[in-house]
Amino acid sequence: MSVVPRQTTNAPGDPAAAAPERKLTARGRERRSQLIDYATKRFADDGFHPTSVADIVDGIGVGKGVFYWYFSSKEELFTEILRTAQTDLRRTQRKAIGGIDDPVRRIEEGIRAGALWMANNPDLRRLFEFARTDESFVKAIRIGQRRHVADAVEHLQAAIDAGLIPDRDPVALAHGILGVTNQLTMTYLDGAGGGATKRSAEEVADLVVSICRNGFAGE
Amino acid sequence: MSVVPRQTTNAPGDPAAAAPERKLTARGRERRSQLIDYATKRFADDGFHPTSVADIVDGIGVGKGVFYWYFSSKEELFTEILRTAQTDLRRTQRKAIGGIDDPVRRIEEGIRAGALWMANNPDLRRLFEFARTDESFVKAIRIGQRRHVADAVEHLQAAIDAGLIPDRDPVALAHGILGVTNQLTMTYLDGAGGGATKRSAEEVADLVVSICRNGFAGE
Amino acid sequence: MSVVPRQTTNAPGDPAAAAPERKLTARGRERRSQLIDYATKRFADDGFHPTSVADIVDGIGVGKGVFYWYFSSKEELFTEILRTAQTDLRRTQRKAIGGIDDPVRRIEEGIRAGALWMANNPDLRRLFEFARTDESFVKAIRIGQRRHVADAVEHLQAAIDAGLIPDRDPVALAHGILGVTNQLTMTYLDGAGGGATKRSAEEVADLVVSICRNGFAGE
Amino acid sequence: MSVVPRQTTNAPGDPAAAAPERKLTARGRERRSQLIDYATKRFADDGFHPTSVADIVDGIGVGKGVFYWYFSSKEELFTEILRTAQTDLRRTQRKAIGGIDDPVRRIEEGIRAGALWMANNPDLRRLFEFARTDESFVKAIRIGQRRHVADAVEHLQAAIDAGLIPDRDPVALAHGILGVTNQLTMTYLDGAGGGATKRSAEEVADLVVSICRNGFAGE
DNA sequence: AATGAATGAGTCTTCATTCAT
């Protein structure tokens, strides 16, 4: 006779719609990944808004309900993609500069790693770019970007303190680096280069590092 | 009862649907401007996809017919906004460097003018950014971007030829400048700066010029 | 160049979704009525939840958009039906007792008018009944019911003050009257009478008045 | 891949889909009760249609399969709730008047018992009310109501035959009693009373008896 | 030039129900 609700569905008043916290089986986790991967591709190719949930589930060949079993909404899925991607980018950069002592080399290797990641994950790079333009996702993207910038600032400040580079606003520098990286990877690796010569990911990474380091007039 | 979209009379040979070629009265031109201005604001604030034609005409307080009297589609309006904006940006930059002989100063003043334009037209800057992410508009935006880059390349090449700056790929440099400009104006003037100090348009422009010129290590 | 929004769509923060305030033409007003009438019938016959917006527009033979041109949601339409009906019921009762001096006769004629209204508007009666059971509409229905009870209480109190009827809680009496009216009109005029003899609206009205007046033991 | 609803093994000759006839263990019976109790609460609070099977099983913290192990459908569960409740109400009333000889007192005590039951089972009272408004359940509810009325009629007729109360249509009287009981318990015990004073279940029961007995004008 | 009305395919999302394990 006792009515003991063991579990409330979703904490109400939650700012951003959270994922349905489910205990997933192996098969479930696989499905979830599959949805994320396929959706990433479609979002990158066709855009977030133009890609419908129906497109996604049809593309995978499952029923519509499957989507909502794993994600509470299309927006939540997208946010999830962004979060994962940002985490991965950060991890990649950290790994690349681990063990390097010279702050300037840390900066350079960080830039290179960032550029390579962008080159290797063109879909995710595009999603970042879109997310920045959409009211619903700016917030999500800024959290990661702030951390990203903070990471770079740390090394820039160290280099400045060590007298290795001129003393300029490190936050502005970090953003400059970000801008160059985005623009060049997009231009040379995304087919956006108007008449620009095709280049390999490594070449582009070198280019990014060089421009970030010297500007157009430096050295 | 069936709704069969009819082709509007278009300029022949025009690849994308063009505006209905109308001879507008003074009042008509004003209406058109009003639509463009209001739509620009809404597109920038809420996004292109989330903003419906109904939002636009309701916001102005006119009927739906008005919209389709001046534009053949929502896409056409957006394309028109982009085209006008790109033209305006270019004109602004050209005016800024007119009469300057030193190629390096031309570059710097061009950068400054570009950054100032972005700072003064934040809505349009956002629309550029979005347009790059949407399959339907990349083409439109690239035409202008290519010209924009070409302009910069011309001066960079001149500076290189004159031995005023090191000999590096001017196309890459031009793109780097673009990236820095976008990122910094966005960061410091669009509220996107995570903890970054607020700055005036002029300060930001100086910052952009400085970073583009020297990179993080130069000078 | 000026952007002058003449009219915002809907006051945001509005508790209940309000109707899209439109200037309707004669044809528009007719459509709206048609939708209300048809929906009333379907809601009464099949229930509010089981009746879909598609059912309604299909039944009338118009496109789905028509519905949302006139009503902002299915709920809003239903609320509108309730409001109109309650107003009509009240007007009917007021007209019926206008000019009667004796408070007891006012009560009796009010009851009779109420019962007749219910008998003549079985669909609306059913909707009232449903609305009381649905979280989303109780509030809407109670506003009217409170007024309805207040009206009755006024006359009951007058009769008590004049020593024409025993001094009992008039609010409780008013609710009792309501209960009898609902139950009997439903039973005898809605096909809900289990084995009960069919009766005319007038007969039922007499029955309601008689029972309300005397109870089972009185007189 | 196709989903073809299969007939669950039903008691043959059963008009509506009946519960799977299972021999339940002690634990099984408890689960079933738990489902019924929790569902009753949700149906009463949120409505039958708005409450999904998922809501119910999630609220209890079990899988979907559990639900369909004990009930063949959501409708069947609801019907079951109604049936049980009606049986319980009847039993309560019968017990209350057992051993009373005077038919008038039998009527009064029956009314009181009914009112008290409603007061003590507000959720079930609400479900009765809803069931009367939904095409799918009217039939189920009427069976019980008919019996309920028949019970009352029996005593009313006895009282009339004994000359203890005036000779009026006992069926109508019985329905009148029902209407008063529903309306007053709802008003005073369900928070539906617009400005009406809160009262205890016993007070309300007294009120109901008094009004049913005397009407508004009788002694 | 402009309006209110209308279209209907398409969007996101829900939900009763089934099934393999």
Add this chain to the structure above:
DNA sequence: AATGAATGAAGACTCATTCAT
């Protein structure tokens, strides 16, 4: 007995666009 996964029809609602007036 019970679970997580899946189904897919159906629901409410949107929206670019067209049309009669």
